[in-house]
Amino acid sequence: xAERIPLxxxxxxxxxxxxxxxxxxxxxxxxxxxxxxxxxxxxPALIAAGVVAVLFGVLFWxxxxxxxxxxxxxxVARTFGQRSVDLRGADRLELVVTDMRGTRTVGLLVxxxxxxxxxxLAVYAGTGGRELGILxxxxxxxILAGSENxxxxxxxxxxxxxxxxxxxxxxxxxxxxxxxxxxxxxxxLAQRLKPEAVTRFVASLD
Numbered sequence: 001x002a003e004r005i006p007l008x009x010x011x012x013x014x015x016x017x018x019x020x021x022x023x024x025x026x027x028x029x030x031x032x033x034x035x036x037x038x039x040x041x042x043x044p045a046l047i048a049a050g051v052v053a054v055l056f057g058v059l060f061w062x063x064x065x066x067x068x069x070x071x072x073x074x075x076v077a078r079t080f081g082q083r084s085v086d087l088r089g090a091d092r093l094e095l096v097v098t099d100m101r102g103t104r105t106v107g108l109l110v111x112x113x114x115x116x117x118x119x120x121l122a123v124y125a126g127t128g129g130r131e132l133g134i135l136x137x138x139x140x141x142x143i144l145a146g147s148e149n150x151x152x153x154x155x156x157x158x159x160x161x162x163x164x165x166x167x168x169x170x171x172x173x174x175x176x177x178x179x180x181x182x183x184x185x186x187x188x189l190a191q192r193l194k195p196e197a198v199t200r201f202v203a204s205l206d
Contacts, residue, residue, distance in 0.1 A: 005070040005139065007119050009130045029053035068119060070136070073143050075110055077117040085112045087143045092116070093151040095193040097184040102126075104181040108140075108155065109192070121159075122177040129172055137163055154199050161205045176205060 033049030066079045076084045092111030096118060097104055103125040107118045119140075122131040131137075137159050144156035158176055165175040172178045180201060184191055 003071070004076075005136060007068040007070055007075065007132065007136065009120050009123050009132065068117065070139065075117045075119055083115045083117060085110045085115050085117045087140075087152075088147050090147065090149055090152075093144075093147070093149050093155055094195065095155075095180065095198055096190060097181050097193060098190045099184070099186060100189070104184070106177045106181050121162075122181070124172060124178055124181055127171070127173055129178070131162070131166075131175075131177065134163060134166065151195060151199075154195075154202050157205075158198070158202050161202070176201075 029049045029052040032052045033045040036048040037045030066077070068075060068077045070076075071084070073088050074084045074086045076082060087110060090110045090112050092109065094109045096107045096109045098107065103123060105120055105123040107120045109116060109118050111117075120132075121137075123129050132140075141156045141159035141163070144152040144159070147153070147156075161176045173182070180193065180198070184193065
């Protein structure tokens with residue numbers, strides 16, 4: 001059986017996210033119950049609070065349970081269910097930048113048929129951030145280099161350039177993934193970078 005390699009930017013954060021999510025659910029459910037109680041009485045308030053707690057509890061549980069890992073040549077994502085995409089056979093490879101209150105995440109969106117998985121490569125805020133580890137990026141670059149999709153080689157070269165910049169000790173703003181994240185237009189929650197723009201950017205790297 002192939003080794004599972006976690007594709008996580010934040011190690012050991014699942015429990016903290018779960019506690020925070022539970023606290024949010026309790027407070028929100030109590031608030032909704034309080035409003036309903038003022039209008040309709042105690043029993044409807046308890047029912048409303050219970051319904052809200054169950055619905056949002058399930059949603060938060062799913063978000064905290066989400067995990068992505070590399071298994072052989074495939075990336076696997078688990079939330080409520082599990083889906084897997086073969087990197088070598090992926091028919092869609094795109095870079096996605098999400099912007100949440102000044103924090104930008106660079107993700108590799110891989111798709112095969114109706115299945116898609118988003119692999120977070122790096123997250124930046126200000127002039128710093130977090131990136132996937134060297135060994136993980138190296139493994140992803142090696143697999144993408146042998147992809148049947150022509151875009152695979154471009155992304156492989158991008159990750160190699162990222163590794164080279166890290167090996168040289170370059171600060172985050174000078175690394176390829178940071179530079180790509182910074183040129184994406186602001187004011188959009190999530191946006192896919194045009195393949196031709198990524199190709200030109202990679203070709204311009206030393």
